[in-house]
Amino acid sequence: MDATDIQILIVGSAGDGTIAAGNILRQALAEAGYKVISFDVYPPEIRGFGKCIARMRATIEQAYSLKQQSDVMLSLDDSHAIPHVAEVRDWGAVLYESKPVANAPQGHITGHIRPGQIPYGCAIREISEKATGANRSRNIVALGYLAGLYRLPREAFHAIIDRQFKKRGAEVASVNRKAFDEGYAAGAGAFKLDDVAFGPPKPNVVPGTVVEMINGNAAVVKGCLDAGIDCFFGYPITPATTIMERLATEMPRHGKRLVQTEDEISAISATIGAGFAGTRSATATSGPGLSLMQEMLGLGTMAEVPSVVFVSQRGGPSTGMPTKTEQSDLNSALFGGHGDAPRIVMAPTNVEGCYRCAGKAFEMAEAYQTPVIVLLDLYLSNRYETVAFGQKSPFEPDVNKRPRKQDLGAGYKRFALVEGGVSPRAVPGDAGGMHIVTGLEHNELGRPADSAEMHLAMCDKRLDKLKGALVHPDFTVAKRFGAMGKAAVGLLAWGSTFGECLEAMFQAEKEGIDCSAMKVVMLSPFPEEAVSAFMDDCAAVLVPELNHDGQFARLVQGTLGRKVVKLTRVPGVPMRVSDILGEIRRLAGRNLPQAAE
Amino acid sequence: MVYLEEKLKEVQDSGRLEYRSKALPTWCPGCGYFAMVDGVAHALNALGIPKENTVVVSGIGCSSRFPFFLDTFGMHTLHGRALPTATGVKVANEDLTVLAVGGDGDGFAIGCGHLPHVAKRNVDITYLLFDNGIYGLTKGQTSPTSAKGFKTPTSPYENPDQPLNPLLMMLSYGASWVGQSYAGQPDHLKEMIVKAMAHRGFSYLHILSPCVTFDKTHRTYGNLGMTVRPVPAGHDTTSQDAAMRLATGGDPPPIGVYYAVPRPTLGDSLDGLVVKAGGELPRRRGTARAAE
Numbered sequence: 001m002d003a004t005d006i007q008i009l010i011v012g013s014a015g016d017g018t019i020a021a022g023n024i025l026r027q028a029l030a031e032a033g034y035k036v037i038s039f040d041v042y043p044p045e046i047r048g049f050g051k052c053i054a055r056m057r058a059t060i061e062q063a064y065s066l067k068q069q070s071d072v073m074l075s076l077d078d079s080h081a082i083p084h085v086a087e088v089r090d091w092g093a094v095l096y097e098s099k100p101v102a103n104a105p106q107g108h109i110t111g112h113i114r115p116g117q118i119p120y121g122c123a124i125r126e127i128s129e130k131a132t133g134a135n136r137s138r139n140i141v142a143l144g145y146l147a148g149l150y151r152l153p154r155e156a157f158h159a160i161i162d163r164q165f166k167k168r169g170a171e172v173a174s175v176n177r178k179a180f181d182e183g184y185a186a187g188a189g190a191f192k193l194d195d196v197a198f199g200p201p202k203p204n205v206v207p208g209t210v211v212e213m214i215n216g217n218a219a220v221v222k223g224c225l226d227a228g229i230d231c232f233f234g235y236p237i238t239p240a241t242t243i244m245e246r247l248a249t250e251m252p253r254h255g256k257r258l259v260q261t262e263d264e265i266s267a268i269s270a271t272i273g274a275g276f277a278g279t280r281s282a283t284a285t286s287g288p289g290l291s292l293m294q295e296m297l298g299l300g301t302m303a304e305v306p307s308v309v310f311v312s313q314r315g316g317p318s319t320g321m322p323t324k325t326e327q328s329d330l331n332s333a334l335f336g337g338h339g340d341a342p343r344i345v346m347a348p349t350n351v352e353g354c355y356r357c358a359g360k361a362f363e364m365a366e367a368y369q370t371p372v373i374v375l376l377d378l379y380l381s382n383r384y385e386t387v388a389f390g391q392k393s394p395f396e397p398d399v400n401k402r403p404r405k406q407d408l409g410a411g412y413k414r415f416a417l418v419e420g421g422v423s424p425r426a427v428p429g430d431a432g433g434m435h436i437v438t439g440l441e442h443n444e445l446g447r448p449a450d451s452a453e454m455h456l457a458m459c460d461k462r463l464d465k466l467k468g469a470l471v472h473p474d475f476t477v478a479k480r481f482g483a484m485g486k487a488a489v490g491l492l493a494w495g496s497t498f499g500e501c502l503e504a505m506f507q508a509e510k511e512g513i514d515c516s517a518m519k520v521v522m523l524s525p526f527p528e529e530a531v532s533a534f535m536d537d538c539a540a541v542l543v544p545e546l547n548h549d550g551q552f553a554r555l556v557q558g559t560l561g562r563k564v565v566k567l568t569r570v571p572g573v574p575m576r577v578s579d580i581l582g583e584i585r586r587l588a589g590r591n592l593p594q595a596a597e
Numbered sequence: 598m599v600y601l602e603e604k605l606k607e608v609q610d611s612g613r614l615e616y617r618s619k620a621l622p623t624w625c626p627g628c629g630y631f632a633m634v635d636g637v638a639h640a641l642n643a644l645g646i647p648k649e650n651t652v653v654v655s656g657i658g659c660s661s662r663f664p665f666f667l668d669t670f671g672m673h674t675l676h677g678r679a680l681p682t683a684t685g686v687k688v689a690n691e692d693l694t695v696l697a698v699g700g701d702g703d704g705f706a707i708g709c710g711h712l713p714h715v716a717k718r719n720v721d722i723t724y725l726l727f728d729n730g731i732y733g734l735t736k737g738q739t740s741p742t743s744a745k746g747f748k749t750p751t752s753p754y755e756n757p758d759q760p761l762n763p764l765l766m767m768l769s770y771g772a773s774w775v776g777q778s779y780a781g782q783p784d785h786l787k788e789m790i791v792k793a794m795a796h797r798g799f800s801y802l803h804i805l806s807p808c809v810t811f812d813k814t815h816r817t818y819g820n821l822g823m824t825v826r827p828v829p830a831g832h833d834t835t836s837q838d839a840a841m842r843l844a845t846g847g848d849p850p851p852i853g854v855y856y857a858v859p860r861p862t863l864g865d866s867l868d869g870l871v872v873k874a875g876g877e878l879p880r881r882r883g884t885a886r887a888a889e
Contacts, residue, residue: 253874256876262713265678269684296675436665437673439673440673
C-alpha cells in the first residue's frame, strides 16, 4: 500500500515521558524514510500533572498539516487520554496499559473505546519492571509495543535510542534498548485487527540534499548560521527561547558571539549596535518582547541600520497563553512603533520556509538597511517536518552597498537621497566614513534637520527603498497553489495556518469545488499586485487566521480596498481543517463574497 | 591677549581639533559639557586612536547631543539605551574604541536597569556620565540625582526624593574602573578621561557639571568650586571597600580615581567560549592584546 498516511497520538501526564517518546518515534519514522509533520502540546507548568500530547503524521510525500483524526493513539495516562479516544478513527487503534495501578476517574479506558476502534492492552508497567527493574521506562516499552505492532524497522529506533541516551551513559542506552525490545516483542505478537498499515517509504532521491527532521526554531538557527550570523543578543521567552539556546551552542563553534542580555530592550539595542558596526546580528523574542523592542526598532528604521528580529507568536495580549499558538502579533509587527516607521515583515508558512526566511532576512536587512521581522508562531517554532537541505548555503554572505572612495571624507552623505533610496553605507573602521546616526529627523549628512521638505524626502526614502524586498532575488513573496484560473473560492493566508488551508483546499478539490490558495510570505512591503491578481480570479476570498479580529484580513482590506471573508479562531491550537472546509463549502454554494463586517 | 593667543596656539598644535566636527555645540554658554568635548578630543588624540575606529554612543538629553560635535562614528540613540547599544558595537568589533555618553536622567532614571549588567559583564567601553542633577533638554525638571528639597517645574514645592548615589551604585555593581571629575576643572577632567579610556574593561567616569540655565541654587560653579576636593593621597584604588567609603563621604564626594582593577572583559569571556566550543577566533587587530 503506497498511500501511507498515518497519524499517531501519544497522550500522557507531565513526567510520563510523553514528549520524549514522541521525539524518538518521529525521528525513527523520518530515519525509516517517511515524511513527518509533528506538533506537541504541553502545559505551561514544568512539574505537576498537566496533559502532554505528542502528535505526528507520517506520509510518503510531505504533508502540510496534521489531520483532525488520528489512526493510532498510545495512552500513557488514561485520565488524560480518555477525552482523546474520540479523535481515533474507526478501525484505528487505541494502545493502553492493561494493568493500571488505579482506574482513571472516568473509569477504565476500554469503557470509552467505541465499537470499531480496536483496543490493544499491554502490561506496560510489568514489562518495564521486568526489563529494567523500574517503571521509568514505560514510555519506551509502549513505544516498542507500537513499533512491534506495525513492524516498524527496529534498527531505526535503536539508532535513535542510542543517540538520545548516550549522554547519560552506555548503561542507560542499553537498558532503554532492552525496554524497547521487550515492548517490541509483545507488540509483534499481538493479534492485529485494525487496518492501520505502513507501506514502504520513498527514499530521498534529490541529489546533494540531506533530509533532516527539524522544527521551525531549529530551521531558523540553521538559516542564521548559513547566512553567516555574527552576533546574537537575546532574552529568554517562550516559544522563542530554543532559537537562542541552539545558537548559544552553535555560534561559538563558528567563532561567533552570543550574549544573553538583561531584557529585550537591551537585546534589540545591542543587535542594532552590532548592525551599525557592520555585522549580521539578530535577536529572537515573542509578543511581549516585541512590544518592548518597538521604540528601538523605530530607531532602526530612522537610522537605517540593519537588524533581524525573529518573533515567535503565542496567545496574547499581555502574558496571554505562553504555551499556546496564535497569529495575533501581525499588527504589532507591522505597525507597533510610533511615527511612520516602515520595516520589512515576513512570515514563513512551513519549517523549510523558516530556514529560507531566516537567511533571506539577513540579506534584506543588509540590502535595504532596515529592521526585518520574521514572524513565526508557537505552532511553527515547535512543529517538526522532514526537510531536504542542500549542502551549500543558498544565502549571499555580503550584499552591502558600500560608498565609493571618492564619496568618503568630509562631505560623506550617509543618507544621500539616491535612486531607489538605499544610500551607500560606511561602517566603523572605514576611513573617511565617519558619520552620526540619530533618531532625530536628519539631512543627507545625518545632521538633525526638521524642515517640511527634508522630513518628506526622508519619509519617502525610508518607505520607497523597501520596495526592493518585493523583487529580492530567490525569494517568494507570495505564491498561488491549486486551480490557476478562475476559482469559486480563494484561500488567502499567511504564516503557519497556510498548511491547514492547503489541506482544506485538497479536500475541497476532491469534492469538486474550484478552489485555489495563496500564501503571502512578505507582509511588509505588501505584494499588492500578486494578491490583487489572485483576488481577481476568485469569486470569494476567505482569510483563515489564528487571531480574534482578523488582522491579516484587515491588512488586505485596508491595503487593497477590497472585501474578504474572515475566518478567525483563537483556540490556542492550530486551526481545524474542517472549519476551513466548512467555510469553503458555504462560499462555494453561494459563490458570493460576504461582507466581512 | 597674549594668554589667549598662546592658548589658541597650544590647542591648534595639539592635534585634538582633528577630532572635532564642524557642528557647533547646541549647549548654553557656560555649560560644563563644552569641557567634556574638549576632554574627549584630547584623550582620543593623546591615546592616538584613529577617528574611524572610534564610536561614540549616546542616549537622549542635553549631553547626549555629544556625538555630533566629534568627527568620529556616532550613534545618537534612544533615551536610556546608550549602554546596551554600545555593548552591541563592541561585541561586534573589538577593534573599535567605544564611548558611551549621557546624562543623569538618561543613565540613572530610564536607563538604570542596564547599569549593573554592563558593569558585571565588564564590557570594554568607557561611560562618561555628565551629571548636572537636572533635566536640561526638557527645561529643568527634577532628575534622579537632584537634591532633596530642590524646586523644579515637576516638583514645585520641593523634590520629595533623596538623590541616588551613582558612584556607590557603580562600585557595588562591580565596575572595574570608577572615578569622578568636575567640569569646572578641565585639566583634571582631561586627565581623568584619558585614564578611564586607557582602562581595559568597563570604566565609569562620573562628571559633575552645573546646569547654568536651570539650576541657579544647587549645583552651581560657585557651590561646586567651594566643595569639590581631590581624592585623598594614599587612597587604595584596588580596594572596593575604600572606594565605597569615599563615595559616601561628603557632598559631593571627592574627585579622582576611586577604583581600578584588571578583570577579564566580556570580549575575553566570549573568546573563551569560542575556544571551549572548539571554534576559531576571528582575526582582529586587538587579538594580540586580548591574548596577553
